[in-house]
Amino acid sequence: MDTSTGLTALAQAAFWITVGFTATGAVIAVFPRNILHNVLGLALALAGVAGLYLCLGSFFIAMMQLLIYVGAICIAIVFAIMLSRPLHLETPQRGVPKVAMALTASAVFFVAITSVTLRTEWTPPIGRGTDYSIETLGHMLLTRYELVFELISLVLLVAIIGAVVTAGFSRRSSS
Amino acid sequence: MNNLNTYLIISAFLFSLGLLGVLQRRNLIGMLISIELMLNAANLNFMAFNRFLSPEPFVGQIIALFIMGLAAAEAAIGLSIILALFRKLHSINIERAQKLKG
Numbered sequence: 001m002d003t004s005t006g007l008t009a010l011a012q013a014a015f016w017i018t019v020g021f022t023a024t025g026a027v028i029a030v031f032p033r034n035i036l037h038n039v040l041g042l043a044l045a046l047a048g049v050a051g052l053y054l055c056l057g058s059f060f061i062a063m064m065q066l067l068i069y070v071g072a073i074c075i076a077i078v079f080a081i082m083l084s085r086p087l088h089l090e091t092p093q094r095g096v097p098k099v100a101m102a103l104t105a106s107a108v109f110f111v112a113i114t115s116v117t118l119r120t121e122w123t124p125p126i127g128r129g130t131d132y133s134i135e136t137l138g139h140m141l142l143t144r145y146e147l148v149f150e151l152i153s154l155v156l157l158v159a160i161i162g163a164v165v166t167a168g169f170s171r172r173s174s175s
Numbered sequence: 176m177n178n179l180n181t182y183l184i185i186s187a188f189l190f191s192l193g194l195l196g197v198l199q200r201r202n203l204i205g206m207l208i209s210i211e212l213m214l215n216a217a218n219l220n221f222m223a224f225n226r227f228l229s230p231e232p233f234v235g236q237i238i239a240l241f242i243m244g245l246a247a248a249e250a251a252i253g254l255s256i257i258l259a260l261f262r263k264l265h266s267i268n269i270e271r272a273q274k275l276k277g
Contacts, residue, residue, distance in 0.1 A: 015177065019185060026189050029208055030196040042208050045189070049215050052185070055177065056226045061239050068243045073211060073250045077204060080254040094199060102198035110191035117183045125230045137233045145237050152244040159248030163255040 015055055022048030035081055043074045060134045182223035190216035203257050203267045207250065214246045 025048055028041025046069040053062040094102075141149055189212055196209025218239050225235020257267060264271050 022185065023188065026192045026212055029212060030192050030200075030205075035202060035204055038205055038208050042211060045212065046215060049189075049219055052182070052219060053222055056182070056222050058222065058226075058236055061222065061236050064240060064243060068247055069211070069215070072247060076250055076254055077208065080257060081204060083258060094201060099199055102195055105198060106191040106195040109194060110187055113187040113190070114184055117180055117187065122179050122228060124228050128230055129232050132232050137236055140233050141237060141240075145234075148237055148241050152241055155248050156244060159251050163251040166252070167255040167258050169259070 018048050018051035018055065021045075022052065036078075039074055039077050039081070042077075043070050046070050046074070057132050060137060179223055179227040182219060186216040186219040186223070189213070189219065201269050203260070203269055206269065207253050207257070210253075211246065211250065214242060214249075218242050 022045050025041045025043070025045030029038050029045055030041075032038060032041070046065065050062045050065040050070070053065060193209045193211075193213035193216065196212065197206050200206050200209065221235045221239050221242070225232060225239075229235055260272060261267055
């Protein structure tokens with residue numbers, strides 16, 4: 001009994017530490033002026049979200065989050081920063097009224113979504129499956145939901161070709 | 176701690192920070208970073224609903240994988256557009272890109 005309550009307290013502490021990492025990373029990703037600090041904050045927030053996926057019980061999605069977001073997207077953003085030289089130079093800040101309007105808009109959005117969330121009665125359906133294993137996920141991804149798999153490979157192919165064409169064409173036309 | 180509302184509020188917080196970043200930043204790469212935050216908030220919502228409300232526990236995970244692939248494609252296209260724009264304008268200030276303005 002004593003050890004189980006201790007384990008529960010430990011799990012709660014880990015959960016709230018993960019939430020703290022996520023919130024800190026998100027704040028760092030938005031507010032500082034230095035763009036490299038933003039990218040590092042984004043990586044921290046994404047790793048925190050991967051920890052939240054672990055808390056939600058799906059190991060596979062957490063690993064995919066680490067691989068795709070932290071491993072690929074953040075590195076791609078860092079490469080783009082390094083490729084274009086004066087990106088570290090500061091861009092001028094927006095005027096005070098625009099910043100105030102942006103703050104108001106996002107605060108209104110947050111309050112609205114939170115109040116809707118807290119006032120809704122969420123009722124789970126009667127018969128719920130409890131099979132969270134990776135085997136079932138892979139089986140479903142290749143049988144019943146195969147269209148998703150094919151579609152995402154097509155989208156990635158088109159995106160790769162589009163990125164090459166866009167970046168290469170601008171190089172030819174500018175130099 | 177481990178109920179649906181906690182996850183939904185965390186994801187609403189992430190989404191509003193991303194919205195604030197998109198509205199307030201002038202740096203194009205900063206806006207792209209904020210868009211990634213918003214996509215992650217949506218993904219966290221899908222996973223939370225999948226864990227607590229969905230009748231089949233893998234549908235939300237498949238949708239989350241799909242969104243991750245879309246986010247990777249979006250980042251690749253967005254970064255190449257930013258590079259092309261930078262070669263043309265020699266700046267990544269979003270307000271300099273106004274050639275189509277009437």
